[in-house]
Amino acid sequence: MATRNRTPLYRKYRDALRNVRVPSHSSSGGGGGAGPVIELVSTSLLHSNRSYAPLSTDDPGSSSNGAHTMGLSPAWVDISEEISANMQRVRTKMSELAKAHGKALMPSFGDGKEDQHLIEALTHEITDLLKRSEKKLQRLAASGPSEDSNVRKNVQRSLATDLQNLSMELRKKQSAYLKRLRQQKEGQDGVDLEMNLNGSRSDVEDDEFSDLSFNEHQMSKLKKSEAFTREREREIQQVVESVNELAQIMKDLSILVIDQGTIVDRIDYNIQNVTASVEEGFKQLQKLFILPAGRENTEERGDGEVCYDPHHHVFYHAGSSYSEGDILVIKSDGNSVYYGLDASSVTAIPIQS
Amino acid sequence: MVLISSARDYVGRMLQDISGMKVLVVDSQTVSIVSVVYSQSELLQKEVFLVELVDSMSKESMAHLKAVYFLRPTSENIQHLRRHLASPRFGEYHLFFSNILKTTQIQVLADSDEQEVVKQVQEFYADFVAIDPCHFTLNMPLNHIYMLPAVVDPPSSQNFCDRAVDGIAAVFLALKRRPVIRYQRTSDIAKRIAQEASKLMYEQESGLFDFRRTEISPLLLIIDRRDDPVTPLLNQWTYQAMVHELLGIEDNKVNLRSIGKISEDHQEVVLSSEQDAFFKANMYENFGDLGMNIKQMVDEFQQIAKSNQNIQTIEDMAKFVDNYPEYRRMQGNVSKHVTMVTEMSKIVEERKLMLVSQTEQELACNGGQVAAFEAVINLLNNESISDVDRLRLVMLYALRYEKESSVQLMQLFNKLSSLSAKYKPGLVQFLLKQAGVDKRTGDLFGNRDLLNIARNMARGLKGVENVYTQHQPLLFQTMESITKGRLRDLDYPFVGNHFQQGRPQEVVIFIIGGTTYEEARVVTLQNATNSGTRFILGGSVVLNSKRFLKDLEEAQRIARASSAV
Numbered sequence: 001m002a003t004r005n006r007t008p009l010y011r012k013y014r015d016a017l018r019n020v021r022v023p024s025h026s027s028s029g030g031g032g033g034a035g036p037v038i039e040l041v042s043t044s045l046l047h048s049n050r051s052y053a054p055l056s057t058d059d060p061g062s063s064s065n066g067a068h069t070m071g072l073s074p075a076w077v078d079i080s081e082e083i084s085a086n087m088q089r090v091r092t093k094m095s096e097l098a099k100a101h102g103k104a105l106m107p108s109f110g111d112g113k114e115d116q117h118l119i120e121a122l123t124h125e126i127t128d129l130l131k132r133s134e135k136k137l138q139r140l141a142a143s144g145p146s147e148d149s150n151v152r153k154n155v156q157r158s159l160a161t162d163l164q165n166l167s168m169e170l171r172k173k174q175s176a177y178l179k180r181l182r183q184q185k186e187g188q189d190g191v192d193l194e195m196n197l198n199g200s201r202s203d204v205e206d207d208e209f210s211d212l213s214f215n216e217h218q219m220s221k222l223k224k225s226e227a228f229t230r231e232r233e234r235e236i237q238q239v240v241e242s243v244n245e246l247a248q249i250m251k252d253l254s255i256l257v258i259d260q261g262t263i264v265d266r267i268d269y270n271i272q273n274v275t276a277s278v279e280e281g282f283k284q285l286q287k288l289f290i291l292p293a294g295r296e297n298t299e300e301r302g303d304g305e306v307c308y309d310p311h312h313h314v315f316y317h318a319g320s321s322y323s324e325g326d327i328l329v330i331k332s333d334g335n336s337v338y339y340g341l342d343a344s345s346v347t348a349i350p351i352q353s
Numbered sequence: 354m355v356l357i358s359s360a361r362d363y364v365g366r367m368l369q370d371i372s373g374m375k376v377l378v379v380d381s382q383t384v385s386i387v388s389v390v391y392s393q394s395e396l397l398q399k400e401v402f403l404v405e406l407v408d409s410m411s412k413e414s415m416a417h418l419k420a421v422y423f424l425r426p427t428s429e430n431i432q433h434l435r436r437h438l439a440s441p442r443f444g445e446y447h448l449f450f451s452n453i454l455k456t457t458q459i460q461v462l463a464d465s466d467e468q469e470v471v472k473q474v475q476e477f478y479a480d481f482v483a484i485d486p487c488h489f490t491l492n493m494p495l496n497h498i499y500m501l502p503a504v505v506d507p508p509s510s511q512n513f514c515d516r517a518v519d520g521i522a523a524v525f526l527a528l529k530r531r532p533v534i535r536y537q538r539t540s541d542i543a544k545r546i547a548q549e550a551s552k553l554m555y556e557q558e559s560g561l562f563d564f565r566r567t568e569i570s571p572l573l574l575i576i577d578r579r580d581d582p583v584t585p586l587l588n589q590w591t592y593q594a595m596v597h598e599l600l601g602i603e604d605n606k607v608n609l610r611s612i613g614k615i616s617e618d619h620q621e622v623v624l625s626s627e628q629d630a631f632f633k634a635n636m637y638e639n640f641g642d643l644g645m646n647i648k649q650m651v652d653e654f655q656q657i658a659k660s661n662q663n664i665q666t667i668e669d670m671a672k673f674v675d676n677y678p679e680y681r682r683m684q685g686n687v688s689k690h691v692t693m694v695t696e697m698s699k700i701v702e703e704r705k706l707m708l709v710s711q712t713e714q715e716l717a718c719n720g721g722q723v724a725a726f727e728a729v730i731n732l733l734n735n736e737s738i739s740d741v742d743r744l745r746l747v748m749l750y751a752l753r754y755e756k757e758s759s760v761q762l763m764q765l766f767n768k769l770s771s772l773s774a775k776y777k778p779g780l781v782q783f784l785l786k787q788a789g790v791d792k793r794t795g796d797l798f799g800n801r802d803l804l805n806i807a808r809n810m811a812r813g814l815k816g817v818e819n820v821y822t823q824h825q826p827l828l829f830q831t832m833e834s835i836t837k838g839r840l841r842d843l844d845y846p847f848v849g850n851h852f853q854q855g856r857p858q859e860v861v862i863f864i865i866g867g868t869t870y871e872e873a874r875v876v877t878l879q880n881a882t883n884s885g886t887r888f889i890l891g892g893s894v895v896l897n898s899k900r901f902l903k904d905l906e907e908a909q910r911i912a913r914a915s916s917a918v
Contacts, residue, residue, distance in 0.1 A: 001359050002526040003366075004476040004561065006459055013463035014471075073417040077374075147413045151374070151402045155748035258394045259682060261628040263621045267396060268388040268604065271404050 086133045097122040101177045162258035167250045356483040359527040360390040363479040368399040369678040376403040378422045385482045407433045415657040419445040426450045435465040446471045451480040452519045490872040491520040499866045500908035503578045505915045518549045531562040531809030532573040534848040538576035539794045547575045551848040578866025579788035581827035585901035586745050588710040590821045594870035598897045599700050622689045637874045654687045688915035709742045716749040717824045726761050740773045784910045794844045795827045828872045836886045861889045868892035
């Protein structure tokens with residue numbers, strides 16, 4: 001993998017030519033200013049963003065508009081930076097959440113509530129950040145076939161990919177947590193057994209003194225365990241809800257994210273098609289938000305159409321020739337999660353096991 | 354192996370040290386070079402948010418972007434760059450060229466860079482389209498030029514040679530090697546390209562090519578397509594070769610728009626051994642085995658699809674949603690391969706290719722002139738055989754029995770011209786003139802010396818596994834000779850006084866006029882035997898029969914026109 005750097009030679013020629021060029025410039029009416037300006041440029045190579053802004057005075061012919069905006073990033077760059085910043089915060093919060101999950105799963109009775117509140121708050125915050133980022137992402141969309149809008153669309157795609165990965169990661173964490181929680185719940189009899197064993201052993205040691213308190217102790221344990229179960233159920237419910245919300249975000253993003261290994265992921269294809277394909281994606285995304293809430297799910301739908309209402313979340317409804325089994329309807333109330341591959345065959349899964 | 358990974362590394366290194374938002378500017382050639390080794394999502398990861406062709410007329414100023422140019426050092430590109438540098442649209446300019454720059458070109462660029470926006474000028478030698486790990490092409494647009502004598506069109510001929518030398522030089526610069534060079538004696542253009550490559554590597558840029566010496570120098574062998582005109586004329590039955598023959602592959606993409614009713618996702622599909630595990634596993638399989646493997650893949654997919662419908666618990670559901678992108682990807686891949694194989698089966702049926710191919714293989718591999726003549730006549734009379742298949746059969750017969758049976762040959766020519774007015778039999782004669790036995794170096798039909806005849810007979814006695822894939826391209830023998838150190842100096846002379854000592858460990862074989870996927874397959878299989886010699890195959894284009902015949906016709910047209918003058 002040989003390479004050859006021709007920059008030194010290039011610089012040598014350029015420097016040599018600069019000396020020739022300066023007088024020709026001053027004679028063309030640019031004034032003595034041209035020389036110093038170029039000097040200034042060559043010394044500020046590091047701050048290249050602004051390096052040639054002053055030069056614009058050199059040729060007022062090339063649209064003074066451009067001269068003012070040159071070197072300054074367009075406004076949408078701020079949005080993309082905000083999203084990146086948001087995602088950075090999500091990453092930090094996510095590691096906090098992982099810690100909180102771990103702690104909550106440890107067998108402790110006293111302040112389990114605190115952990116749960118923390119988890120709730122964190123989950124909420126993360127989901128919220130993701131949601132907001134996703135909303136912001138839409139603002140990046142531009143219309144018109146300009147090159148700038150191509151850039152924006154690509155920035156958007158790139159951010160959408162990151163965002164999707166983050167959402168995926170969060171969902172994996174939550175799924176794992178949910179699973180562990182449910183395992184704990186199922187294994188509770190076992191835990192109780194062990195507690196009883198412990199308790200009875202201590203009884204033997206403590207003798208008959210604490211006959212009454214023993215019962216009270218048991219009672220309070222029982223109560224606590226009931227409360228514990230209720231609490232866990234609530235948690236599970238919460239996680240399920242959040243999973244749903246995330247699924248929604250991911251579905252929205254999946255329109256933007258590039259499927260790897262497909263023609264869409266080819267560079268040559270994108271040179272020709274970047275405008276067309278992303279605009280199509282956007283139309284779909286907009287359709288999604290324009291659709292009136294509460295529209296019934298039983299209606300016939302075409303490929304790629306997405307329905308959304310407060311009770312039903314359609315996870316994926318990708319347009320393709322093999323669309324059987326492509327649609328997943330999710331609804332959850334307090335007791336059950338309903339799912340179905342289309343609206344007519346919804347099955348309920350009770351949350352309690 | 355080396356080719357794809359070095360091209361990828363070149364692209365990666367261009368982008369990695371330039372922070373912030375970038376635009377990649379390519380030309381019509383480098384876009385292929387980059388596209389076959391790098392993906393759009395990988396570009397996005399490197400913060401390249403716009404890819405633009407160097408000749409695009411856009412005037413939009415985007416000073417917040419840094420421009421990374423990756424261009425071939427052609428004079429047109431230098432002119433484009435002059436224009437771009439005179440009124441810069443981007444914040445910074447990083448110029449990467451895929452080959453050696455002339456000093457004058459650097460001067461021109463420096464002269465146009467009045468505002469000093471260029472930050473670096475580099476030569477990154479990714480000047481070849483690395484379609485497979487051991488197979489590259491140069492995608493040369495005027496490929497037919499190689500068949501014409503240099504005097505017919507000297508500038509085009511020079512351009513052709515220059516591009517070939519550039520591509521070959523770049524491969525060796527990417528490998529960091531300087532080879533000894535051999536060429537096929539009977540080909541003028543092979544000799545010319547070999548000599549120009551040698552001049553570049555040992556004289557003009559000897560410093561650049563002065564790498565740490567390996568004990569045994571690698572070998573560059575330059576041969577002419579016309580030494581084996583049979584391989585590009587045959588119907589193919591292994592997956593990759595067959596797709597190229599029947600549907601056409603271009604830069605690892607297949608255009609399926611002609612098929613008719615087809616879902617939007619599959620109008621154009623990617624066929625890359627790097628990104629598609631199923632394709633990688635089956636690209637060299639024959640059509641029969643491929644069908645079984647596709648069926649197995651469909652079954653597996655249906656299993657997964659079924660288990661996805663059988664969602665019992667929240668975990669199942671969560672798992673389904675998590676795995677959905679993977680599921681969808683798999684679905685896309687399954688339907689891609691099914692679509693292509695279905696379409697190819699249809700063509701095979703329509704054109705009766707099984708029948709045609711059997712005779713083709715007989716002509717290419719076995720003796721038996723009388724039987725062969727009868728078979729060809731029968732097929733010419735068969736209504737369902739397409740014109741192009743008839744032409745190819747006559748060509749194969751003519752190449753095989755050029756000297757033995759001029760009477761029968763005339764009969765076939767007459768038959769052919771009576772059947773289709775479109776195909777002038779003159780094309781077969783032109784082929785013989787181009788690639789007849791007097792022009793060839795290698796023993797194409799294995800009937801020249803006693804050893805080859807004996808070997809052929811032994812193979813005949815052993816019997817063949819599959820009549821449709823019994824043909825071995827001449828390249829196979831050539832590689833065998835190289836690994837055994839038996840490639841004759843007389844037939845494949847060395848350039849200059851750089852000779853080979855011992856068996857080479859690395860060999861680049863460049864076929865002027867184009868490679869075929871059948872040959873690429875043989876090279877890959879040869880490399881898999883770990884004989885101690887690794888081969889890389891490259892050519893001016895990747896041929897299928899359609900392209901080979903088109904080049905032949907084009908050359909014939911020009912040859913006629915120039916002789917008429």
